[in-house]
Amino acid sequence: MSRPAEQDDNSSLTKGLSLLSVFTVAEDELSMSEMARVSGIPKSTTHRLVSDLVRWGALERGPGGYRLGVKLFELGHLVPAQRTLRELAVPYAHNLTEVTNLTSNLAVREDREILYLEKISRQDLTVPHSRAGGRLPLHCTGLGKAILAFSEYAFIESVLAHPLRRMSGGTITKPDQLRRELAKIRKTQVAYDVEESQPGLFCVAAPIMGLAGQPVGAISVTGATALAQARKYASAVRTTAMAISRVLTAQTTRRPA
Structure with a gap:
C-alpha cells in the first residue's frame, strides 16, 4: 500500500536535487521561474519544492531570487x-x-x-x-x-x-x-x-x-x-x-x- 507514496517521495527528492543543480558560478541567484525553466520542472511543483528547500536551509532568499543555502556548505x-x-x-x-x-x-x-x-x-x-x-x-x-x-x-x-x-x-x-x-x-x-x-x-x-x-x-x-x-x-x-x-x-x- 505504501509503494506509490515511496515512489512519489523519490521523485520529489530527485526533482529537488535537480533544482539545486541548476545553479552555476555565473548564475548563482535565480528566480523561481528561471529555476523551473532550466530544470524543466513545472512551475507549481517548483514552487512547492523551493518552499521545502528554503525551510530546510538548502536554499535561501536573495535580493534577486533564490541562492544556495548555508546548509549545503555545512554538509559539504x-x-x-x-x-x-x-x-x-x-x-x-x-x-x-x-x-x-x-x-x-x-x-x-x-x-x-x-x-x-x-x-x-x-x-x-x-x-x-x-x-x-x-x-x-x-x-x-x-x-x-x-x-x-x-x-x-x-x-x-x-x-x-x-x-x-x-x-x-x-x-x-x-x-x-x-x-x-x-x-x-x-x-x-x-x-x-x-x-x-x-x-x-x-x-x-x-x-x-x-x-x-x-x-x-x-x-x-x-x-x-x-x-x-x-x-x-x-x-x-x-x-x-x-x-x-x-x-x-x-x-x-x-x-x-
Whole structure:
C-alpha cells in the first residue's frame, strides 16, 4: 500500500536535487521561474519544492531570487575523504603561498572535472577562474592533468574518448597530444597549464598520492603567464605534494580498522 507514496517521495527528492543543480558560478541567484525553466520542472511543483528547500536551509532568499543555502556548505565540509585531505593540506597550501608569493589551489577529481577544495590567494593577485567549490575540465588544468596522469588507464582512455573542450587558445584538444603530455607528467611528477584554461595565467601542479598509489588530489600555484617562470616553482610544488602525500598516508595507516 505504501509503494506509490515511496515512489512519489523519490521523485520529489530527485526533482529537488535537480533544482539545486541548476545553479552555476555565473548564475548563482535565480528566480523561481528561471529555476523551473532550466530544470524543466513545472512551475507549481517548483514552487512547492523551493518552499521545502528554503525551510530546510538548502536554499535561501536573495535580493534577486533564490541562492544556495548555508546548509549545503555545512554538509559539504562533512564529506569524510575531502574533509581529511583539506584539513591536512591547507597548512601546506598556506606555506606554499608564502614561499612562492602566488595563489595556491587544492583540488580533487570529480568525474572528468576537477573540484576545487581550497584557494589561498594573495591579496594583490586575482585568479578569477578558480574558487572553492568550482569545477574545470581535467584536460586543460595543471591540477587536472596532474591527477589524470596517474589515474587508472581505463579512466584516462575514457577521458580521451570524449571531446576535449577548448577553454582557451592554448587548450590541448588532440588526444595523442594529451597522451604525450601525460607521459611527461608521469616522469617529472609536475604538470603545467600555460594559458590552457584561461588566457594570461599559468599553473604548476603536482599530484597528492594516497595509500594505494592512486592520486587523491593535487596542489598547485597560479600566477601570470611565463613558462620559464612557472618552471621555477616546480620543485616547491612537487615537494609540497609529496609532504601532503606522506602525512595523508601516515594518517590512513594509523586509522583503526
